[in-house]
Amino acid sequence: VTNPILVPEIRELLATDSLDVLREFVQSSHPETVAELLSALEPGEIWQVLSKLDPALASEIFVRFEDDIQVEVVDPLDRKALAWLVTDMASDERVDLLKRIPEEKQHALLPALAKAEREDIRRLASYKEGTAGSVMTTDYATLPPSITARDAIDQLRVAAPDKETIYYAYVVDETRKLLGFVSLKDLILARPEQRVEELIYRDALSAQADEDQEVAARMLSKYGLLALPVVSAEGALVGIITHDDAMDVLAQENTEDLEKLMAIGGSHEAGAYLRTPSWIHFKNRCGWLILFAALGLISGAIVQNYEGLLLQFAVLATFMPMMADTGGNTGSQSATLVVRALALGEIKTSDLFRVLFKELRVALMLAIVLAVLCFGRVWLLGSGSTAAAGTSPNRIGLAVAVALGLQVITATLVGALLPIGAAKLKLDPAVVASPALTTIVDITGLLIYFSTAHLILSG
Amino acid sequence: VTNPILVPEIRELLATDSLDVLREFVQSSHPETVAELLSALEPGEIWQVLSKLDPALASEIFVRFEDDIQVEVVDPLDRKALAWLVTDMASDERVDLLKRIPEEKQHALLPALAKAEREDIRRLASYKEGTAGSVMTTDYATLPPSITARDAIDQLRVAAPDKETIYYAYVVDETRKLLGFVSLKDLILARPEQRVEELIYRDALSAQADEDQEVAARMLSKYGLLALPVVSAEGALVGIITHDDAMDVLAQENTEDLEKLMAIGGSHEAGAYLRTPSWIHFKNRCGWLILFAALGLISGAIVQNYEGLLLQFAVLATFMPMMADTGGNTGSQSATLVVRALALGEIKTSDLFRVLFKELRVALMLAIVLAVLCFGRVWLLGSGSTAAAGTSPNRIGLAVAVALGLQVITATLVGALLPIGAAKLKLDPAVVASPALTTIVDITGLLIYFSTAHLILSG
Numbered sequence: 048v049t050n051p052i053l054v055p056e057i058r059e060l061l062a063t064d065s066l067d068v069l070r071e072f073v074q075s076s077h078p079e080t081v082a083e084l085l086s087a088l089e090p091g092e093i094w095q096v097l098s099k100l101d102p103a104l105a106s107e108i109f110v111r112f113e114d115d116i117q118v119e120v121v122d123p124l125d126r127k128a129l130a131w132l133v134t135d136m137a138s139d140e141r142v143d144l145l146k147r148i149p150e151e152k153q154h155a156l157l158p159a160l161a162k163a164e165r166e167d168i169r170r171l172a173s174y175k176e177g178t179a180g181s182v183m184t185t186d187y188a189t190l191p192p193s194i195t196a197r198d199a200i201d202q203l204r205v206a207a208p209d210k211e212t213i214y215y216a217y218v219v220d221e222t223r224k225l226l227g228f229v230s231l232k233d234l235i236l237a238r239p240e241q242r243v244e245e246l247i248y249r250d251a252l253s254a255q256a257d258e259d260q261e262v263a264a265r266m267l268s269k270y271g272l273l274a275l276p277v278v279s280a281e282g283a284l285v286g287i288i289t290h291d292d293a294m295d296v297l298a299q300e301n302t303e304d305l306e307k308l309m310a311i312g313g314s315h316e317a318g319a320y321l322r323t324p325s326w327i328h329f330k331n332r333c334g335w336l337i338l339f340a341a342l343g344l345i346s347g348a349i350v351q352n353y354e355g356l357l358l359q360f361a362v363l364a365t366f367m368p369m370m371a372d373t374g375g376n377t378g379s380q381s382a383t384l385v386v387r388a389l390a391l392g393e394i395k396t397s398d399l400f401r402v403l404f405k406e407l408r409v410a411l412m413l414a415i416v417l418a419v420l421c422f423g424r425v426w427l428l429g430s431g432s433t434a435a436a437g438t439s440p441n442r443i444g445l446a447v448a449v450a451l452g453l454q455v456i457t458a459t460l461v462g463a464l465l466p467i468g469a470a471k472l473k474l475d476p477a478v479v480a481s482p483a484l485t486t487i488v489d490i491t492g493l494l495i496y497f498s499t500a501h502l503i504l505s506g
Numbered sequence: 507v508t509n510p511i512l513v514p515e516i517r518e519l520l521a522t523d524s525l526d527v528l529r530e531f532v533q534s535s536h537p538e539t540v541a542e543l544l545s546a547l548e549p550g551e552i553w554q555v556l557s558k559l560d561p562a563l564a565s566e567i568f569v570r571f572e573d574d575i576q577v578e579v580v581d582p583l584d585r586k587a588l589a590w591l592v593t594d595m596a597s598d599e600r601v602d603l604l605k606r607i608p609e610e611k612q613h614a615l616l617p618a619l620a621k622a623e624r625e626d627i628r629r630l631a632s633y634k635e636g637t638a639g640s641v642m643t644t645d646y647a648t649l650p651p652s653i654t655a656r657d658a659i660d661q662l663r664v665a666a667p668d669k670e671t672i673y674y675a676y677v678v679d680e681t682r683k684l685l686g687f688v689s690l691k692d693l694i695l696a697r698p699e700q701r702v703e704e705l706i707y708r709d710a711l712s713a714q715a716d717e718d719q720e721v722a723a724r725m726l727s728k729y730g731l732l733a734l735p736v737v738s739a740e741g742a743l744v745g746i747i748t749h750d751d752a753m754d755v756l757a758q759e760n761t762e763d764l765e766k767l768m769a770i771g772g773s774h775e776a777g778a779y780l781r782t783p784s785w786i787h788f789k790n791r792c793g794w795l796i797l798f799a800a801l802g803l804i805s806g807a808i809v810q811n812y813e814g815l816l817l818q819f820a821v822l823a824t825f826m827p828m829m830a831d832t833g834g835n836t837g838s839q840s841a842t843l844v845v846r847a848l849a850l851g852e853i854k855t856s857d858l859f860r861v862l863f864k865e866l867r868v869a870l871m872l873a874i875v876l877a878v879l880c881f882g883r884v885w886l887l888g889s890g891s892t893a894a895a896g897t898s899p900n901r902i903g904l905a906v907a908v909a910l911g912l913q914v915i916t917a918t919l920v921g922a923l924l925p926i927g928a929a930k931l932k933l934d935p936a937v938v939a940s941p942a943l944t945t946i947v948d949i950t951g952l953l954i955y956f957s958t959a960h961l962i963l964s965g
Contacts, residue, residue: 076709079729204694213691214673214732231690232672235663250535268757270538271750273673273732290749291730297753298727301760302846308764309842309940310835320847321860325867332839333872339835340876340910343828344883350823358817364809368948369802371827375834376769376798376941380791383768387761388779401780408784409791416792417799424803451799481768481940482835489827 054087061092066099073100073108082111090119098128103135103208110140113319118147130159137211139184139292142171171286179263180256182296183277183286188216190243192226197239203231211289215274218247223283225276227251253278256285261300264293265392304390307477308383310335335482342486346371346493353497356505360438363500366421366447367493374454374492375485377413378462381406382484385466386476396471402463410459418452438504450499457495458488513546520551525558532559532567541570549578557587562667565595569603572778577606589618596670598643598751601630630745638722639715641755642736642745647675649702651685656698662690670748674733677706682742684735686710712737715744720759723752724851763849766936767842769794794941801945805830805952812956815964819897822959825880825906826952833913833951834944836872837921840865841943844925845935855930861922869918877911897963909958916954917947 060069073081073096085093085108093116097105109117109132121129121144133141133156145153145168157165167185174180188210190199203213216234218226227247237246253276254263267275267288274287288296306312312331350357350367357363385402388394394402425444462484466476519528532540532555544552544567552575556564568576568591580588580603592600592615604612604627616624626644633639647669649658662672675693677685686706696705712735713722726734726747734752736745747755765771771790809816809826816822844861847853853861884903921943925935 077711077729080709200694207691207695213694231694232666235659235672235690236666250539252536268750268753270536271748271753273749289730290732290753291727294727294730294749294753294756297756298850302850305764305767305842305846309838311839311842320843320852321857321864325864326871328843328864328868329871332836332868333875336832336835336839336872336876337879340828340832340880343831344824346827346831347824350826351820354820354823357823361810361813364813364816365803365806367809367826368805368830368952369799371830372802372805372941372945372948373795373799375944376795377791379768379940380770380795383764383770384779384787387764391757391761393779398780405780405784405787409787412785412788413792413795417795420796421799481838482831485834485944486831489831493827 054084057085057088057096058092061095069096069099073104078104078107079111081108086112086116090116091123093120094124094128097132102131106132106136106140110136110144113322114147115322117144121148126155126159129156134160134164137184138167138171138186139182139286142168146172174256177260178256179254179258179260179277179288180286182260182263182292183256183288184211184292185286186211187274187276187284187287188213189219189284190216190229192218192220192242192244192247194243195239196234196237196241196243196246199229199234199243200231203234211287212274215272215287217251217276217284217287218243219284225251225253225278225282225284228276251276254288255280260288260296261390263288264296264300267293268297300390304386304477306331307475308386308481310339310482339482339486343489346486346489349490349493349497353501356497356501360443360500360504362443363447363496366451367496369421370447370451370454370492370496371489373417373451374458374488375481377410377455378458378484378488379481381409381459381462382466382481385463389466389470389476396467399464399467399471402467403460406459406463407456410456413459414452414455417455418448421451422448442504446500446503449503450496453495453499454488454492457491458484461488461491513543516544516547516555517551520554528555528558532563537563537566538570540567545571545575549575550582552579553583553587556591561590562594565591565599569595569599572781573606574781576603580607585614585618588615593619593623596643597626597630597645598641598745601627605631633715636719637715638713638717638719638736638747639745641719641722641751642715642747643670643751644745645670646733646735646743646746647672648678648682648743649675649688651677651679651701651703651706653702654698655693655696655700655702655705658688658693658702659690662693670746671733674731674746676710676735676743676746677702678743684710684712684737684741684743687735710735713747714739719747719755720849722747723755723759726752727756759849763845763936765790766934767845767940769798769941798941798945802948805945805948808949808952808956812960815956815960819902819959819963821902822906822955825910826955828880829906829910829913829951829955830948832876832910833917833947834940836869836914837917837943837947838940840868840918840921841925841940844922848925848929848935855926858923858926858930861926862919865918865922866915869915872918873911873914876914877907880910881907901963905959905962908962909955912954912958913947913951916950917943920947920950 057069085096097109109120112120121132133144136144171185186209188203188206190202199216203216207213214231215228216231217228220226227249228251229243229246229248233246252266252270252272254266256277256279263275263277267290272290274289275293276284277286277288279285312334385394422444425440425447465484470476516528544555556568568579571579580591583591592603595603630644645668647662647665649661658675662675666672673690674687675690676687679685686708687710688702688705688707692705711725711729711731713725715736715738722734722736726749731749733746733748735743736747738744771793844853881903884899884906924943929935
């Protein structure tokens with residue numbers, strides 16, 4: 048995609064009122080491309096461009112701006128201009144915008160809209176953030192089961208301009224209960240007089256409106272659907288989630304999981320790294336850091352508790368960082384694999400023992416390899432010049448190697464256990480973040496290290 | 507979705523040769539559901555079921571099995587049975603399967619296929635893993651620019667059974683150069699005698715066949731497309747990536763990024779945690795662990811180097827783990843945010859200084875808060891009973907707080923710098939994994955800690 052018109056040129060076109068050139072450029076490009084280009088203009092200028100367009104196109108471009116630009120553009124608009132913009136907007140995008148503008152502005156706007164739209168907004172706004180209902184659109188096509196394929200295509204043709212997709216049409220009875228769906232492809236392939244009820248996929252997958260948006264998006268992805276119908280508790284069709292919105296949901300959930308794993312808090316909806324103010328970044332990162340720093344002092348207390356041993360065998364200090372790091376690394380690895388497998392539905396919490404058994408086998412292999420290498424290193428290069436009298440490098444090597452092996456096994460099992468435990472408690476497995484785990488296995492690691500060393504060296 | 511028929515019942519149906527019941531169940535369910543259920547059977551039984559079905563349906567179910575089940579099912583098949591299965595298979599899935607079976611079997615199969623199919627396989631197999639070409643399908647619909655909407659719909663109707671989608675049709679000239687695309691929706695909305703060239707989106711987005719699959723999938727996602735055309739270096743259409751394959755690519759890339767961040771190596775295509783043998787898990791995790799454990803010894807050497815200072819001010823050992831942990835945590839946080847922002851295209855490597863400036867501001871805030879809290883902790887609770895004579899708790903507190911602040915700033919900047927540096931060197935930013943970073947800032951942290959303590963306490 049090339050951008051034939053650049054910002055100064057757009058300003059020039061606005062100044063000289065060359066609307067035809069402007070319209071032609073906007074109509075020949077993808078709305079996403081137009082929105083990206085216009086983002087570089089001032090909010091007032093953006094509105095100048097949008098207001099010259101057909102409202103359907105204007106709103107299609109508008110919804111592709113970053114959230115903060117959307118708010119800046121609508122901020123100075125009066126009720127009439129705002130109503131013009133939102134009337135043709137996709138129903139899910141419209142509700143998202145309204146949630147972002149000040150409440151008095153929302154209340155001022157609603158009377159300017161048609162009754163059906165007001166009710167649509169009220170209904171959509173009632174679903175909690177993060178549910179399937181909050182990401183669905185109500186711009187879907189429905190068909191009764193009894194009409195013919197020919198009539199169905201005619202109905203879809205009429206409905207098309209207002210719908211997000213006509214490639215799937217949902218078949219409902221008089222009470223709006225979802226019976227199934229037909230694809231436009233099947234309608235086109237059918238004999239014109241065939242009835243919709245003969246073509247219907249009856250076992251249509253659907254999501255409950257109050258279900259987690261991630262579960263719904265993963266279902267759509269797994270079955271390769273263009274859209275997933277969303278139903279009420281009574282089984283009535285209330286909306287659809289389209290494939291592009293599902294992709295957005297999954298991208299957002301992935302970012303969220305990753306940030307949770309690194310103990311970064313806060314909402315990640317906006318997601319734009321550079322646009323997020325520094326103090327928000329600070330706020331999202333600060334809390335956990337303080338907690339883990341405080342917990343780090345427990346490790347420190349353990350070190351201080353074994354001061355006597357450290358003074359006697361000063362060489363033990365050399366292996367302390369390695370012991371802590373390796374525990375953190377092995378634990379984070381197994382926690383990450385388990386968190387991801389849970390997120391993708393590859394394992395369930397009931398698989399706890401299968402997972403622990405698998406991790407135990409991996410941990411034993413890792414422990415043996417690392418312990419042997421560690422012993423070899425001490426044996427080959429000596430343990431350092433300050434080894435206390437009364438111990439051999441072999442004995443130091445044995446102590447360090449045994450402790451490292453035990454630490455790897457403990458850390459791996461803790462790393463696998465904690466996310467599954469969190470999931471069993473209905474917590475997000477990713478809250479057992481890598482820093483939390485590192486801090487925990489730091490403590491266990493130092494305890495293992497000093498007690499093993501005490502047993503082997505002072506024995 | 508309910509599973510009305512369970513494994514023992516399927517075995518019963520096979521034993522009693524009740525083909526009609528079996529067929530009816532298979533046809534009334536989504537192929538994904540059928541594949542999931544059949545996965546519980548033995549490979550031989552799976553083949554028994556599939557061979558009783560229409561080949562198009564059999565292959566649609568077959569491609570939804572896990573990779574290893576696919577291989578087990580086709581392993582005992584003769585050339586004729588294998589040809590029956592793969593002839594109707596989607597072109598991208600067929601190549602993936604062939605890549606997985608032994609070479610002599612591939613060579614035995616090819617002569618049993620039609621010439622067009624052999625060439626299609628040869629062409630698709632030539633694209634390297636991870637490129638747009640390797641995930642595209644050749645089952646797309648094309649139209650010449652000059653025909654009418656009515657004729658176009660007729661052509662698509664005829665082509666539909668063999669195509670992955672007919673909702674987008676790609677318009678090509680006689681040399682197969684991609685001119686743009688038309689949607690079935692626009693064809694249906696158009697007057698029947700309107701020509702395709704009037705309806706075409708000329709600025710169609712496309713990917714190069716040798717481009718990164720992730721770039722192509724993100725483009726499709728960003729623009730909310732159903733499919734993205736893939737072109738050769740000469741601009742000729744060679745395939746399309748469909749939205750469901752793009753979702754799979756993004757899920758795979760997300761897993762890969764996450765695992766790289768945690769220093770887990772290996773290929774992640776299969777992705778199934780429990781199916782992957784323990785020794786493969788071991789192999790994927792072992793290498794980096796050994797490297798980081800070895801690097802951990804550098805931190806140990808630093809500790810040993812400052813043995814004198816530690817003996818004089820034994821209380822310093824208490825704060826050592828906190829110093830290392832906090833550096834690792836802050837560094838991992840900023841590295842994670844930068845890796846994710848790079849992956850989503852929110853920042854480019856040329857934004858280096860904007861990113862560093864932003865991270866510096868965040869780091870200063872974090873450093874001040876953590877340093878003040880740390881000083882307060884030492885000041886309030888004392889630094890421990892073993893503080894050496896000649897220093898006040900205030901002085902110890904000052905040394906620890908200053909060192910912690912400097913460590914937070916260093917670690918944050920290193921965490922932001924390394925992934926962008928890796929990207930500039932055309933490496934994957936995620937290779938600067940959290941364990942690598944932890945190990946690096948462990949070393950810088952201890953150096954900062956001991957030199958600060960030396961300056962303030964021994965001065």
